[in-house]
Amino acid sequence: MLQEESDLSLIIAQIVQKLKGSNLYSQLERQAWASLQRPEIKLESLKEDIKEFFKISGWEKKLQNAVYGELSVFPLPSHPAAPPEHLKEPLVYMRKAQGSWEKRILKSLNSMCTELSIPLARKRPVGEQKELLNKWNEMGTDEPDLSLFRPVYAPKDFLEVLINLRNPNYENGDSLSFRTHLGLIQIPLKVKDIPELKECFVELGLNTGQLGIDDSTQVPPELFENEHVRIGQKVLAEQDSAAAQQYIRQGSPTALRAELWALILNISSEPEDVLYYEQLKTNVIQHDLLVDSLIYKDVKLTASNDDYYFVFEDYLYQVLLCFSRDTSVLSHFAYNSASPPKSYIRGKLGLEEYAVFYPPNGVIPFHGFSMYVAPLCFLYHEPSKLYQIFREMYVRFFFRLHSISSHPSGIVSLCLLFETLLQTYLPQLFYHLREIGAQPLRISFKWMVRAFSGYLATDQLLLLWDRILGYNSLEILAVLAAAVFAFRAVNLMEVTSLAAAEAVLADLSTLKVMPLLQIFLFATVT
């Protein structure tokens, strides 16, 4: 009991510390001072009166949402004597693996730099700055020569690294048994099985109304949809993050989604936020980074060719270029197993006083990175709001999809979860695919790394991402991947090569996500 209490007070202290540095703190302080003018605030009962005032005026709610937001990303409780690396990643071998992967990426980036004789960063001449400012809203029409640039890495390179991950303390012996994991990931991490998933995702059950199922044309809206919309509006009126997160587990109505996501992510567009974005924009104008070319290339290769997202090409540049200059993103490395790459001012290699993080936000984009932003363009058309939402989504969720860690929502766990689900519940299919050289993870990996963006139809993708926000977990991606295989199992059993298996699973744009998930979790005989 005492341990829990001291744990709790530790957490509270840490959150208070964190919030003290935030904008909300100064706003609350200002509000408290201003409230002294109000007649109902009496000197004798100052503390209580101000608390009451906060409650009535909605500021307490804002504080509540902020605390809730902090709790959502707060790392799992750990030993009080644990060093900060443990917050990033408790397992040593994972940390080591992430470290060497990072070294490889940086090496690749540096060699591209040297090969092309392009500096990692340079200040733009004034003329170029002016030009860029004029073209800010239509950078898509710019056609710089990107032929020599190649993405620093693609998901399949990352998959190879994960396949070769080994826990040096784990010895599973040479003999194969029914316990042997047949998949590519050979790491002993704990993943949930279907009974546990059913408990975790209980709101997706057969007896609960869902958007994505119970709002289809055959179902009269009086049965579920109308009431659900009404509740959604109420949640928004209350401005309660926690309630919104609970509500969205059943899906969000399209008209309310933008506001609900902003509420859950605790994003409010204050003038300071817009100003911050403008400042980032200025940074982009003044300095040119090598990663900018990588971003251009990525957008041109992916989103520009996508049936749904090509329209928003210019927004993607505006968001991603600013993102790479945003040093506030560095704070998420406290709980990310990855570390920002360091670079040194020319000629001062190794001297710590001349070390800078490169890129400034510490995140090197890979092939497909822009697809994290693209679906958000359907919800937010104001660049600074779009930017804030994306940044928050990244530091809460997306970073886990390309860093090596033991976190349950980390990509390693997702891969293992996917393979385990398949092996346990579709053993015949798994075995068959393995036999023909078509390890299922080789096909589904790219879906999970991109959180299915670019593979599903946008309305379905948004319903999926509703649940990511609702459950504060990425595990649903692995479950969906398994559900897709289950759905196409009959066709997959007939293929005889990896290429043919890829072909069966090439087009997911007609899939309806929620029925697939529901059937896989709740209607399959286990």
Added chain:
Amino acid sequence: MAGKVKWVTDIEKSVLINNFEKRGWVQVTENEDWNFYWMSVQTIRNVFSVETGYRLSDDQIVNHFPNHYELTRKDLMVKNIKRYRKELEKEGSPLAEKDENGKYLYLDFVPVTYMLPADYNLFVEEFRKSPSSTWIMKPCGKAQGKGIFLINKLSQIKKWSRDSKTSSFVSQSNKEAYVISLYINNPLLIGGRKFDLRLYVLVSTYRPLRCYMYKLGFCRFCTVKYTPSTSELDNMFVHLTNVAIQKHGDDYNHIHGGKWMVSNLRLYLESTRGKEVTSKLFDEIHWIIVQSLKAVAPVMNNDKHCFECYGYDIIIDDKLKPWLIEVNASPSLTSSTANDRILKYNLINDTLNIVVPNGEIPDCKWNKSPPKEVLGNYEILYDEELAQGDGADRELRSRQGQSQGPRAGRSRDSGRTVLTTWK
């Protein structure tokens, strides 16, 4: 009922031919006995012309109405709509209600348009009222964006003025006729880009009016960022959304072709603007299509051998008001991307299922009421017979109630046409 349908076409497009062949129909030439002729607009002129025309027999169907140009020529369309509005006004119909500025409340869906050179003076009067406006000049008889240009100064169209020395009454043939319309310079932009809507509408009969809307219409985006600045007036890639023009721009993409499905538009608008205004927008779009058809119905030669699949071009402005730009009698059957080919193939397929029931030799005396199952991706847009069956007085009540509450555009129970809550 034996005997295969014999088809002819003078439009060599695979989306057509594949559809005929998959039904096991037999290709013949136009001089033989044919049942189904998918013809170009030149050919329909010949078939129904006084000199070269011939009577069609009961088992022959063609894909154009003889005087479709009442709707598909830009000047005649405007003329018919203006006439229709005046008629309604004379009858005292509530549809013709005007606001305090004299603008029609429900029937103002075509941008102000004048015929040149006939209405030149009227146009000048209108132009002088708002001299900073931009106008778009379109030749009456051309398509694919040919011959279109923008003007913002009277001097740019001097040669159409009636008393200009450079024009001559002799050359007032159809070829020189232009329409000039107020350019919508505040179009709704998505991702900073201008777009228009292409919707397919099938009309099987004008009296009673029976029309179907294809659910899979699409938005055509300009490749270049939209700017209302006057310096870009000459840049056709900025202003015209015809694919024929965009295709030659530097940034044309052959995977998506700059096209977006209408469902994406709906999702985007619902997410960013809300459900009510989006439903209202789509309701208005359906409304203006039906009104345009009603406007030409009285003058249309409702030949029972005919059906027609129109391509409607609609622009939405930034107040979410839809404008009818033009109607095409021969929407392009060329496919610019793979998705496009699939869409047009299915369009023809669903069209044939409706107008040639069961794929059997047609009898043009049939009641033109296909069963619901064959509609495919079409939805009933308006069925005059059904509407009249429910009583004409419903029209007024439903019309008043139009702005209240969203009406989902999806059919719920069999047979009900929810798209037409106003009759």
